Amino acid sequence: MYQFNSGFELLELTKKYDMPISEIVINYEHEMTGDDRELIINKMAANLDVMRKSIEKGLKDDIKSVGGFIGGDAKKLYDKIINNFTISGETVSKAVASAIAVSEVNASMGKIVAAPTAGSSGVIPGSLITIARKFGKSNDELIRALFTSSGIGIIIAKNSTLSGAEGGCQAEVGSASAMAAAALVELIGGSPEQSLYAASFAIMNLLGLVCDPVAGLVEVPCVTRNAVGTANALICADLALSGIKSIIPFDDVISAMDNVGKMMPCALKETAEGGLAKTTTGIKFKMNFSGD
Amino acid sequence: MNLREYSVFDIMGPIMIGPSSSHTAGAARIAKIARQIAGDDIKDVQFILYDSFASTYKGHGTDKALVAGILGLDPDDERLPHSFELAKEQNISVLFIKSDKDAQHPNTVRIIIKDKSGDVTDILGSSIGGGNVVLKEINGMNVEFTGEYETLITKHIDKPGIIAMVTKVLAEYKINIAFMRVYRQLKGDNAIMVIESDQVIPEDVRISIENINGIERAIVINSIKNTY
Structure with a gap:
């Protein structure tokens, strides 16, 4: 039996079967759907393929978003990396540029994987694909990492929400960042406990983040928040891998996120009635955008 | 939770x-x-x-x-x-x-x-x-389904025996019913049946169901999961 409803239960399963999180999640999926292992792995490989292509497209093509507020930003950052001129260094900048690339492809009606949502679709591919390349990890290891991410996402979905409309951006980019951080830890050889510490740090750092899209579109500030969710995932994975422990367990962090989401006013949950959407400039952009 | x-x-x-x-x-x-x-x-x-x-x-x-x-x-x-x-x-x-x-x-x-x-x-x-x-x-008829399962929808006349005939055809082809609901406007009038199944419903099964006396149309909506 590979069913789990909490981080605690997931850790117990990794101990009971002496398996990494990714393997528990693959078994969970097999048990739940009856699909065989090969099909499950192939479906995830298809996700990875779309993720890679969306990064390539975003770094190469001239992107223009539907609302017209963003586009071409991934390329701008990538030029800085090529010229060896970034403050945060090559690894963070590459991961961030990749995340922005996916987010821009999304905003321009290109093909992406909702991971876990379209609005937060840059974080997981940006961080995992960049770090896998840096450490020479194989495609199979990367596919495994996506199962680790999914396991964390399942726990969040069961105990709180992954939707900005229900829980604010903390639930979207915050969750994506936690899913990425946990997977990075496993990818680099950390323990399941360390994966959950990394996921805990990631959400703690973004707790309370509101969802306030300008003109109601998945453009500003969504794209730069994907950037920060990506950098946060890298940092939180490093914290956990260095042996730092979260004193608040993952399940408590999720419960805190859920409480904060419930306390958050509706104006700050994707309705574009507060935050950046209601600034003088935000309102002006909404008026200028011809598409209602 | x-x-x-x-x-x-x-x-x-x-x-x-x-x-x-x-x-x-x-x-x-x-x-x-x-x-x-x-x-x-x-x-x-x-x-x-x-x-x-x-x-x-x-x-x-x-x-x-x-x-x-x-x-x-x-x-x-x-x-x-x-x-x-x-x-x-x-x-x-x-x-x-x-x-x-x-x-x-x-x-x-x-x-x-x-x-x-x-x-x-x-x-x-x-x-x-x-x-x-x-x-x-x-x-105009209230229904509720998600498209997550393979879904069979029939437009039929509300009369005894129709549902049994439909489920009999599905049973013959070993198609398991996950959920099933029947809706009607008035007694003896137009009705809709929504059956969500675990298996793909092939075209010949759909035709067999559509040929049942009293069934006006049978529609199959492919599951999102099967088209992933």
Whole structure:
């Protein structure tokens, strides 16, 4: 039996079967759907393929978003990396540029994987694909990492929400960042406990983040928040891998996120009635955008 | 805690055309289900948009996604952003109307489809997040199904024995019924049956069911999972 409803239960399963999180999640999926292992792995490989292509497209093509507020930003950052001129260094900048690339492809009606949502679709591919390349990890290891991410996402979905409309951006980019951080830890050889510490740090750092899209579109500030969710995932994975422990367990962090989401006013949950959407400039952009 | 069982691919996925799973992928899915109910000879479509669909549809490409669904495109089809041109090529006219009425759920659309023979299909559906949808009305009758399962819909006359005959055919082909509901307007009048199944329902099974005396039409809507 590979069913789990909490981080605690997931850790117990990794101990009971002496398996990494990714393997528990693959078994969970097999048990739940009856699909065989090969099909499950192939479906995830298809996700990875779309993720890679969306990064390539975003770094190469001239992107223009539907609302017209963003586009071409991934390329701008990538030029800085090529010229060896970034403050945060090559690894963070590459991961961030990749995340922005996916987010821009999304905003321009290109093909992406909702991971876990379209609005937060840059974080997981940006961080995992960049770090896998840096450490020479194989495609199979990367596919495994996506199962680790999914396991964390399942726990969040069961105990709180992954939707900005229900829980604010903390639930979207915050969750994506936690899913990425946990997977990075496993990818680099950390323990399941360390994966959950990394996921805990990631959400703690973004707790309370509101969802306030300008003109109601998945453009500003969504794209730069994907950037920060990506950098946060890298940092939180490093914290956990260095042996730092979260004193608040993952399940408590999720419960805190859920409480904060419930306390958050509706104006700050994707309705574009507060935050950046209601600034003088935000309102002006909404008026200028011809598409209602 | 939420008791729903999540597949890994509910969380990591779907593969879709951006920018919004609820406003783009979900919209395309509702319209594709509407097409499967209405049939292929579509001539003219009206979309009545409610709440958040009405206020932000252009910026989310909801309009393009809805038209793409009507053309039978999946939410991950890269032709989705060009659906208006494709509809024009197929001589399908489309019209968008913003409603100021409340629809109980933020992302709701009514789709009124006229086909070449003049028949009208009227469906109401909501996009409930993550690309998931709920169909709420077919031709004025309240229904409820998600398209997550292989779905069989029959239009039939409300009389004894019809349901038994349908389930008998399914049993013969070893098709397991996961959920089943029957809806009717008036006793002895038009009725709709919605059967959600675990297995694919092949075309010959659909035809056998449609040939049952008292069944006017049988429609199969392919599961989202089978088309992943």
